[in-house]
Amino acid sequence: MLAERRVLAERRVLAELAVQGDAEPEGRTWPWVDSPRAISCLLRLAARGEHDGVRRLDPLPRPGLLRASEVTLSPAQQPELFELEMLGGSLERRYRKARPEVEAMPWGTLDLSHFASDELIAARRAWTGAAFQEHRTGVACAATLRALIEARAPLDLIALASRFPLDEMVHVELCARMAMECGGGTEILHDPTAMVVDANPDLPALMQAAELCVRFFCVGEALSIPLIRGTWHAARHPLPRAVLGRIVKDEAAHGTFGFTFLDWAAPRLSDDDRAVLGHAADLAIAFISHQWDDIRRRPKRAPSPGDALAWMETDSYLALAGRSMEEKVRAPLLARGIPLSPMPAKGP
Numbered sequence: 041m042l043a044e045r046r047v048l049a050e051r052r053v054l055a056e057l058a059v060q061g062d063a064e065p066e067g068r069t070w071p072w073v074d075s076p077r078a079i080s081c082l083l084r085l086a087a088r089g090e091h092d093g094v095r096r097l098d099p100l101p102r103p104g105l106l107r108a109s110e111v112t113l114s115p116a117q118q119p120e121l122f123e124l125e126m127l128g129g130s131l132e133r134r135y136r137k138a139r140p141e142v143e144a145m146p147w148g149t150l151d152l153s154h155f156a157s158d159e160l161i162a163a164r165r166a167w168t169g170a171a172f173q174e175h176r177t178g179v180a181c182a183a184t185l186r187a188l189i190e191a192r193a194p195l196d197l198i199a200l201a202s203r204f205p206l207d208e209m210v211h212v213e214l215c216a217r218m219a220m221e222c223g224g225g226t227e228i229l230h231d232p233t234a235m236v237v238d239a240n241p242d243l244p245a246l247m248q249a250a251e252l253c254v255r256f257f258c259v260g261e262a263l264s265i266p267l268i269r270g271t272w273h274a275a276r277h278p279l280p281r282a283v284l285g286r287i288v289k290d291e292a293a294h295g296t297f298g299f300t301f302l303d304w305a306a307p308r309l310s311d312d313d314r315a316v317l318g319h320a321a322d323l324a325i326a327f328i329s330h331q332w333d334d335i336r337r338r339p340k341r342a343p344s345p346g347d348a349l350a351w352m353e354t355d356s357y358l359a360l361a362g363r364s365m366e367e368k369v370r371a372p373l374l375a376r377g378i379p380l381s382p383m384p385a386k387g388p
């Protein structure tokens with residue numbers, strides 16, 4: 041109910057955006073989108089695929105100011121159910137051969153008989169949400185891979201990145217199977233054509249690749265390593281421990297990738313380019329900070345054997361998240377001359 045009310049409130053802010061946008065339709069530049077509330081709404085709705093079609097959020101020269109372009113505020117595409125399937129047969133056998141660790145996990149060992157029904161529902165919802173997030177990350181990795189190829193990044197760097205979409209598909213399967221082990225997936229509706237915010241197409245190829253590397257890898261993936269590792273350490277049962285352990289292992293290469301790219305690109309970037317990348321990082325950081333504000337407001341639930349992800353709603357998780365953002369994301373970006381705005385203030 042609370043979530044529904046929040047979505048309604050966010051839609052009201054978007055309706056205000058539409059009115060203001062009509063006043064200056066060309067380029068859809070809405071100067072007042074520097075309101076933290078409006079930015080937060082746009083980012084949250086964009087990330088959840090519940091918005092009405094934000095395709096791009098471009099930083100403008102003044103910190104915190106965004107140009108929301110290619111925004112359509114007409115009703116969203118018919119949302120689609122997040123469902124997965126396997127073709128099976130020889131194709132599945134090839135996939136299993138490439139990633140034998142999936143079948144080697146101790147599936148079928150969770151004893152659900154001691155769980156209260158609300159604990160089971162929370163676990164099913166958390167693992168389904170995790171599968172969806174991994175699926176979104178797959179889209180982000182594929183978009184970055186395309187941009188890297190178009191930018192003629194070094195072949196060995198591209199070769200490393202070409203493994204990432206497959207890793208994410210494995211993570212999708214692992215999380216989806218965890219949801220099934222807990223009794224089945226829960227319903228997620230999404231707009232499959234708006235899973236990630238693309239790079240600004242007006243930028244040169246190298247900068248488009250750099251923008252995506254900064255947002256998806258230097259921020260998103262670099263931050264996820266310590267957080268997933270923390271969740272893995274908190275997990276007690278062998279099955280979620282095996283699943284999270286596998287994800288941690290794969291993510292190690294994802295988390296350092298963005299900085300490897302930046303080190304290669306460094307001689308090709310001007311101060312203006314670095315400022316653009318700093319704004320891109322600010323956007324991604326602001327989005328994650330809003331997610332933490334959401335977690336802070338939620339009632340806490342205790343982790344149970346199948347529900348290792350419940351740890352991600354605890355105070356220790358939030359403390360680790362704040363520390364990791366400083367040490368694993370902001371410090372390495374600043375060390376590479378990418379200017380960042382101060383961290384957004386903590387929400388209530």
Ligand SMILES: [Fe+2]
Pocket residue numbers: 174177207208211287291
């Ligand atoms: Fe992943």
Ligand SMILES: [Fe+2]
Pocket residue numbers: 177208261291294
């Ligand atoms: Fe990843």
